[in-house]
Amino acid sequence: ASEICMQLGVKHEIINSEIISSIKNNPENRCYLCKQHLFASLLKEASKLGFSYVMDGTNLDDKGDHRPGMRALKELKIKSPLLETGIGKDLIRKFSKEMELPTWDKPAYACLLTRLLFDTKITKAELQKIEKAETYLMKLGFRAIRVRSHDKLARIEVPGNRIQELIEPGIASEISRELKKIGYQYVTIDMDGYKMGNMKK
Numbered sequence: 001a002s003e004i005c006m007q008l009g010v011k012h013e014i015i016n017s018e019i020i021s022s023i024k025n026n027p028e029n030r031c032y033l034c035k036q037h038l039f040a041s042l043l044k045e046a047s048k049l050g051f052s053y054v055m056d057g058t059n060l061d062d063k064g065d066h067r068p069g070m071r072a073l074k075e076l077k078i079k080s081p082l083l084e085t086g087i088g089k090d091l092i093r094k095f096s097k098e099m100e101l102p103t104w105d106k107p108a109y110a111c112l113l114t115r116l117l118f119d120t121k122i123t124k125a126e127l128q129k130i131e132k133a134e135t136y137l138m139k140l141g142f143r144a145i146r147v148r149s150h151d152k153l154a155r156i157e158v159p160g161n162r163i164q165e166l167i168e169p170g171i172a173s174e175i176s177r178e179l180k181k182i183g184y185q186y187v188t189i190d191m192d193g194y195k196m197g198n199m200k201k
Contacts, residue, residue, distance in 0.1 A: 004103065015041055019122055023113070026120045030113055031069035039076050055079040060088035107143045110196075115149050129183045136178055140171070144194055152185035160193035 005012035020037050023030045042054050056073060059082040073080065082092065096104035112127045126149060133147040133154055142162065148155040156175070158166060166172060166189050176187040 024122055026116050026118055026122050028118050032072050035069035035072035039078055053079050058083045060086050132182045133179050154179050154184040154187045155190050157190045157194040
């Protein structure tokens with residue numbers, strides 16, 4: 001976000017926030033509680049700066065997903081211009097490419113809490129471990145990647161057509177070695193492939 005704002009000449013402020021107590025154990029309604037907290041903080045900051053509205057990037061395709069956080073946005077009267085004008089992901093990518101934005105083909109990247117089971121204690125260390133693991137795998141060329149974290153076990157998900165690449169002997173042993181350095185004791189591959197919302201059950 002900082003890099004994009006710098007490229008576009010947009011003023012960028014960062015508001016630091018700790019993991020709030022209501023979501024520290026990753027409850028099922030975490031998205032609602034988190035959005036409520038984050039956007040309430042943004043509204044306060046916006047008011048101080050003299051802004052009348054706060055906007056987010058919810059788009060038309062988000063209506064098809066299970067997104068409890070959208071209820072918080074509605075309650076707080078957050079504006080979602082992409083949703084309100086009926087613009088979905090394909091058009092966003094098209095417009096972004098035309099505007100030569102470097103993120104035009106960026107893969108979907110959901111909140112890191114989706115990598116953890118519900119009712120699991122959240123710590124900064126655990127989130128950093130997941131982020132490091134996914135960043136490493138992205139550098140290997142796996143763009144659509146999820147590392148589902150089960151304490152000492154990392155369950156890697158990639159699209160089904162790329163599983164074969166993960167299990168090549170040289171690659172598999174290298175990935176296992178690197179993820180163990182990051183803090184995992186066991187490293188596995190989900191043979192069902194990447195699925196959105198795969199930690200809901």
